[in-house]
Amino acid sequence: MKIYTKAGDDGGTALFGGGRVAKSDPRVAAYGDVDELNAWLGVARAQGIDEDVSAALERVQQDLFVVGAILATPNPDRRKRSKFDLPAERIKSLESEIDAWQGELPPLEAFVLPGGCPAAAFLHVARTVCRRAERAIVGLQADDLPGTILPYINRLSDFLFVCARYVNHRAGAAEPTW
Secondary structure, three states: OOOOOOOOOOOEEEOOOOOEEEOOOHHHHHHHHHHHHHHHHHHHHOOOOOHHHHHHHHHHHHHHHHHHHHHOOOOHHHOOOHHHOOOHHHHHHHHHHHHHHHOOOOOOOOOEOOOOOHHHHHHHHHHHHHHHHHHHHHHHOOOOOOOOHHHHHHHHHHHHHHHHHHHHHHHOOOOOEO
């Protein structure tokens, strides 16, 4: 099977639930930002981070595929399979990991400059892409999205910030502040 279809050569793309839209459509931009975020998490994981952190990030990557699938399927009737399920427990899981990691970190007393070890630097990039994805999702003003998507993405940016700090802490990397 060939990877290219040539169907997008006219600047359009197919949505999961049927229909075609321009590649510049806000919905495509939103799930494109989510896809980019997922790729940055893969880059961070490829830096040789601790296995428990890598496992947490892999769970997030799985969640982001769910978010992308939901965004790419504007018709809720087409989202009946488990591949479209982002339960509220995933938000609670992010919060639990944030709390656990923060328990090992020195208190935050200033703004942290993104950087440190390579994995943490990539996690900071992922955090900013997450915020962009959040803005794109809000910009959709779509009433067809599950109520868990925005809280999940909002919490995820906090998770990525704390994760970057945690990775730096474990690596013994300096955390410059502003």
